[in-house]
Amino acid sequence: MKARAFSYFRAATIDQALDAHARAGDDARFIAGGQSLVPALSLRLQAPRLLIDITHIEELRGVRREGGYLRIGALTRHCEMLSEPLIAEFAPLLHAAAPFVAHPAIRNRGTFGGSVALADPASEFPAMTLALDAEIEIAGPSGSRRVKADDFFVELFETALQPGELITAIYVPLFKADQRFAFDELARRRGDYALVGCGMLATCTGERIDDIRISFFSVGNTPTRVKGAEATLIGSRLDAERIAAAQAALEGDLAPPDSDDVPPAMRLHLARVLLGRLLGRLGEGA
Amino acid sequence: MSGFDETLLDDADETVRVRFVVNGRKVACEVAPRETLVDCLRNALELTGTHAGCEMGACGACLVQLDGRAVHSCLMFAVQADGAKINTIEGLTESGVIADLQAEFHHRNALQCGFCTPGMLVNAHELLSQIARPSRDEIRDALSGNYCRCTGYEAIVDAIDAVAKARKESGGGT
Structure with missing residues (x-):
């Protein structure tokens, strides 16, 4: 199918983009990589009057250190997650997740900010912002604000973003020497949406886990932190007993939806399997 | 301050003028904003080597090089590509950079109907420019977004593998 007719505006600055959105009566969409938006337009799931191209806005580009954070510009492409040395060094969880995001040609166009803004519950990056305790910087008609990832994902494809607002950057706390991470997903074929996926970031003193954040995707309406499982691990050493306790806790943390091809019990089982594998890897990373 | 008019x-149905460099030649065309790049290439520029398959980024038949990177021409509108450098399968063929890949695809029957082949070649070209000697697993992974309904992929992987090896042996690997 073909998209319904729309007008196109290429914004040069954030202010221009916000202004255009407001003047279109909010019947507008921002487009960056467009790897999810273009199919949505082609299928006429969305039909705005105006498409505002933000890919030429310089302020949305670039990766740099800022205080204790890595500031990743919203327009950073998925392929740059693999090639950018600052990301490999200071946000290695994103670097590890990137090869699992769709296919190479999609990664050449898709953007980090776009992925987080869409908040697809089956996507890797939104869930990783939760594991990383990242902050999302948002520009809107009433100014700029920063929202913690924990407060950003609200419901299915629903986020803290208000109409006319735009993600400008994502702030990720710098990876530290006493931290460990792990990522993996289970999918029927490489590049497919995961049946279950998970990423985690732990802060350790020797073998003891002082803090851990574990985030799953493809398990419900939003990317999901498993706080019950986290709690069983904090303050403990990673041994078989602790791992089993964390796996058992998933039943309270996750309530996978019913779907035709993957029953909830199967998804929960796969989540337990994946959690066990990743915690095992985390332990080996000592 | 605002460049927005x-x-x-009210001009959603009006065409706009876009300019890009396609296969080394400067071109300008009039497109409606909703016209995808693949439609523009095929209809306005008559470069029909780029194939429109699923038109939602799943099959990979429409891959072109945009500013040096393989992208789905069905997943962007032509207006977004204004100012870009685009190479289609026709341009890559003319320049000879994929001649060995094409010969090997032919030699190994890595195509039957040929619908997927332009996308496969654009993808394989990018893969070999990034990893000189990919493993078979890496080749399969790179091709995971390109559907072929005829060959079962084995011959395609063989062909790319053979070219990578040959380029390496001739010292031409990048």
Whole structure:
């Protein structure tokens, strides 16, 4: 199918983009990589009057250190997650997740900010912002604000973003020497949406886990932190007993939806399997 | 401050002029904003080597090089590509950079109907420019977004593998 007719505006600055959105009566969409938006337009799931191209806005580009954070510009492409040395060094969880995001040609166009803004519950990056305790910087008609990832994902494809607002950057706390991470997903074929996926970031003193954040995707309406499982691990050493306790806790943390091809019990089982594998890897990373 | 002109909102059906460099030649065409790049290439520029398959980024038949990177031409509108450098399968063929890949695809029957082949070649070209000697697993992973309904992929992987090896042996690997 073909998209319904729309007008196109290429914004040069954030202010221009916000202004255009407001003047279109909010019947507008921002487009960056467009790897999810273009199919949505082609299928006429969305039909705005105006498409505002933000890919030429310089302020949305670039990766740099800022205080204790890595500031990743919203327009950073998925392929740059693999090639950018600052990301490999200071946000290695994103670097590890990137090869699992769709296919190479999609990664050449898709953007980090776009992925987080869409908040697809089956996507890797939104869930990783939760594991990383990242902050999302948002520009809107009433100014700029920063929202913690924990407060950003609200419901299915629903986020803290208000109409006319735009993600400008994502702030990720710098990876530290006493931290460990792990990522993996289970999918029927490489590049497919995961049946279950998970990423985690732990802060350790020797073998003891002082803090851990574990985030799953493809398990419900939003990317999901498993706080019950986290709690069983904090303050403990990673041994078989602790791992089993964390796996058992998933039943309270996750309530996978019913779907035709993957029953909830199967998804929960796969989540337990994946959690066990990743915690095992985390332990080996000592 | 604002470069936005509200009269634009009433012009959704009006065509706009876009310019890009396609296969080394500067071209300009009039497109409606909703026209995808693949439609523009095929209809306005008559470069029909780029194939429109699923038109939602799943099959990979429409891959072209945009500013040096393989992208789905069905997943962007032509207006977004204004100012870009685009190479289609025709341009890559003319320049000879994929001649060995094409010969090997032919030699190994890595195509039957040929619908997927332009996308496969654009993808394989990018893969070999990034990893000189990919493993078979890496080749399969790179091709995971390109559907072929005829060959079962084995011959395609063979062909790319053979070219990578040959380029390496001739010292031409990048």
